[in-house]
Amino acid sequence: MKWCANIAASLVLAFCALGFAADYRIPPPGSSPAARYPSMDPPNEGLAPLQAPEFAPAGEAPSYPSFKDGEAGQAKSSAASAGGAARERLGTRAGLNANAAAPLTSQGTPLSTLDGQVSGSVQLTGASSQAFLRIFIAPGATGDIQKLVVSQDVDMDGSVDFNYTPGFAVSGVCANGFVGCTPGTWADCTYYGWIVEEGKLNVAPVASGVLGGCYCINNSCGGANLLWNNLSLVLNDLGGGAAGALTRASPSYQITQAKLDPGNMSIEFYGADLAAGRPLADGRIISGTVSETQYYGRPGQPAAINLDSSAQAEALAQKADPKSPYSMVTQLVERSGTAVSTQNCQLNRLVSISSPTILCADPYPPGTLVGERQVHEYFRVYGYPWSGKDDCRIGKDCGGPTSCYLPEPHRFWMYHWLPQDGPVMEAAAPPENTTLVPNLEWWVYAGCSKKDGTDVGHYSAYQYWLLCTKKLDLISEELTNGCGAMEADPQCVLNSEIVDGVTVFRNGGSTGLVPQPSLRNYTGQLGTYPVTREWWRKERTYSCQKEQAPHDLSGAYERVAALKDSTDQFELGTTTLHYADRRKNAAGAWIADGGSITLNPPDAVSNCQPICKTRKVISNTDVTLSSTSDKQRSGPVGGTLDSNQIWGFSYKPCETQGCPLEPGEELIKDCQCLSEFAEATAILQTLSQAGKDLICSDGVRK
Template identity: 30%
Template sequence: MKLVPILFFLSINVIASDIAPVDIKDFATQSLNNIPMNNKDFSKAYMNPLIGGEKLSTPSGTSFNVNLSCPTSNAFLQVMAQTNATGDVSYLQFSRDKDLDGVIDSVKNFPKTVSGVCSTGLISCTPGTWDECVGYKWNAENDNLSLIETGVGNLGGCYCINQSCGDSKKSQRIISSIVTDLGTAAANALASNNPQYTISGAQTTGAIAKFYGQKLIGCGAGSATTMASYYQNPQDIERAADGYKTDANGIYQLIANSSAAQKSLTTLQSCTLNRNTSYKNITLSDILSYSGGDGGVHSCAGDGCIELVLGKIGDNYWSGYCDIQHQKVSFYVNMPEKIKKATLVNARWDDWIKVAANNQTIYAHPYANWDGQTIGNKKCEWSTSWNKYPNVDFTDLIKQKGRIDFTVDVQVAGNGEGYAYAQVLVDESCGLDQEWITNSCEAIEQDKKCRLKNEIIDGVQTYKNYHPTGKTPIASERNISNSCDVKIKRSWWKVKREYDCKTNTEFDFSKGIERNAVVQSSATTTGFNDMVDGVTTKIDLSLPNIETQPSCTNACKTKRKKDKVSVSAQGPVTDKVGEDWETLYRKCTGDNQNICPAGADEKVITTCSCLNEFSTASVMMQSLRQAAQGLICASGDKKTF
């Protein structure tokens, strides 16, 4: 037994300048206490629990249930998908083996395209776009797997896969991840109603994902192993290795980008980007205000009602014959998104009138096609003071930010006037005041020694283990405040990032090597010297008394008459039944292993002891070797036997 490695291990783990000293003898005694030292105790402590369902116990006495998994060898769910030119999944099929007997019981195809994948379902939109989207959630009631229509807001952890949020070939590149996510969501729905479908294993090959469950009655041989698959198809090993290089969920990226691989110490730094909003209470003037001209603006009856006066209010303030008068009034639309409806409710004039907004006619009477500029051969005098309620909707003309100019053109024959009233209904609820982004990642991003390791955007992991996952979060709506019922839609709200940054410290094992040399050069069976921070200390070492264990298991040797005629390829070996003996070796029983469990028809040749039958075995092996050599046709002549 070499003491140097053990002593060095103890010196590293037990003797340290910043912890309380530990007695080596007590440490060793506690470590070795209750560890099985013979076959009987080892079987009782470890083997029987693993194969018989008994409780497993630690050396310190803590016991717990252990069970070798009982997975099925057949997949209970298989998901297959195929993408199209727009990046959507145009073909989605899920097959089920309900009783896990290896025979497919149900095959269903989703009749629509899949544009988004969620943790509980999927989203179907117009192919290649994110328009007319409908959500579908996995449902497994009565053991019948299906997709039922639901609101997109009822789904969680969604990401977009078609060309509307990236290039159209992205979905094909991450097809394995897509079928895995779809299948996992479906399997979870099944498992919520039947524990038999709790996933014990999953296998994804290209566009096909298979999921294995639990066999609740009687353990079988288990699921087909990857090693067996590689044995039958060795060419798959190289493809699998290449796949691991780009798999963000694998360990390849962790190893390739580890501190050891980069030959530099690194530290992890976390940061976030947050989209922030503030709100303000909205007044009528915040939405629409008077800019100038003949007219004005004021509130009208009811909440969110603005009345616009278009022209000069009065009676017979013009005179002339077939004279045309022009009036202009302007307003400024500050928040067009708050305007619900705009209506020309009333007009009063004598004799002709035309009301327009930004040179687009809203209402004209008595000539609907009057241009507001010329008379022609039309009748001027109507001898009427008109008072009409046209109720013409002109919402589209006013729902644009900026100045809007109204014109009121009037033809007067004698004395006359002309003006109109418009009513604008608006939303006075609070609105977005400011929007800004706080970025604690800015300094880290500019540091050339830092690399992005992980990134999560609104719950969707877009970067994992230094590699992009190919997933894109879906734009979502949020209230700008808990007290303000106004939602705004943005492509992202919160980004969490984790960077791996190199430090200026390099690996230095010189002190460890120096310490190891001191320990090795001084180590004996009674102690060793240790050096910490340049100070050498002598450490005494004494191992506890450990009970000596037998070098072998006691056994006894017996013999009994054979009750059957032995045969070979040429026929029976002997025709005298009962005159041939066979030798048996029995493991001794009892507390002291001194009882030979010989049968009633057996004779004990050697009593319980540590048997050494090497000489007998050697003679038998030599006899077989010589007999084999006797069968070789060394001379080249055919021999008969």
């Protein structure tokens, strides 16, 4: 669509120039913007204020923005080139038809860029009168959707070829599915998500956490008529979920319009399959509305569709949607005369999971403990040497880690001991944060000697030091309220509230819909933990009234009067504009001021539209009362034309290449400031005299 953008850019060039000229103000020299515009109100909240340029203090020469050398000429040249190309292709009725209307409304004419270098097939109109997806619901006595019918045009030939109806009542609606429960209750519920199988919509059971924005619609949740009072919301959510499943399965589908019809308890979708180059129905492109020809009426035959009733139905449908243009304009009219601002805010439930590792002796960090595991790591460190009277064979004959014991006082100490609840690592010294394990040591046999006929055993004693840590998973929860200021302001009224995608408050009143608790999973170092809450996000819109003083424009009037009086004598063609001004200084007193602005010299322009005069032989087949016009002539005209031929003269605006001549056309007068006033006057006088000759004023034919 690059060529469309080029055409649009050229067409809006002139409007941009006009907008710049209209928005330009003669800037008064002085101090701050507030002092220069003392009587103007502050800008509306949420809008960035216009930034007026800063000027030198009073008495000093102000500095004005200006073009650098050559920039003005380049800008003019570019604008003239673009404007000339647009005029050449779109400046005449024939050019507009050939280069814009025909390409946008017919399939065989390509649309080209202004320079003619790029072209392509673009068709803007051609309504699709058949929806490719329609959802119909029928409420039951218990408030559930007793019947849900999904009608789909799978092969997009303009006719429905697939219908899906679940064999159970629908008790709840979600953003991407629905919920089936025992009718009239919220018990024995099964959650279903939209799926697409071979291009056809269907549903499949899913976990409740997979669906989002679920709410109950039957009588058990909000009394009778809950579904009837929220038909538009229910249809929008059901249709949005189904259409979303289709577009996810086929990304080339482009939905162009959703037509909501609460009166018939249905919603329809129109669009196009961009990959196949065809609409999602029978039209050529994608207007997604009823064909305009059905509104046309013929003499004695009414239109197929009544325009008034269609307009009323559209107004009712838009009235049910607070975001529709109709609803927004209606609210604007109702609030006219009051200073009302719309404020948006949110309440959020922020849940986070942290996974620290702490020492066993340390206190637990803040948060709710959801997972814990103690970890032991042992470090074996040399402790001391030991010798004692014993049988030297003890050290030699120990075969296992727990089979040998030493004599008193170490009788119950293990000779070899390996902890079973954690790894053992060798260390030269006890690491930080470790504790000595009592009564448990590792003894290594070093040798045996004889002393006074007694065996003396020599050993190296190693001690165990324990590092005890805890791996934790902690969940923290925080509520943020961005609506506190509006809640406390008596001038602010709640207009709408959406809780986790469910509209519970609309146009200042409750919808009766109650969002169902939803589940989110949070994963830490020890596992995944489901967290269920009543709500996660609340989006609110408040209407806040503000006291506003009447606008005082007296200061603006006085300044405008001073500027106007001083610039009335400005003459076109001059390059300096002198002006006088009155403004308020920082103390609020009126002072006289003035200055001058250097203007770019005006471009030389022609005082006329260059045109040319041409002629071309055309057939003369006019009919008179007695015969055709060629029978009234006795022979060739001027000796060069047949009796049924005449010269047809044309006046044409000149183009860049000169006079645009058609095949067989002769140039009579080339491009110039042409004036044919004398010739036109003579022709009119001749016709007037001829008309008088044909009038029989006295009743006698002459």
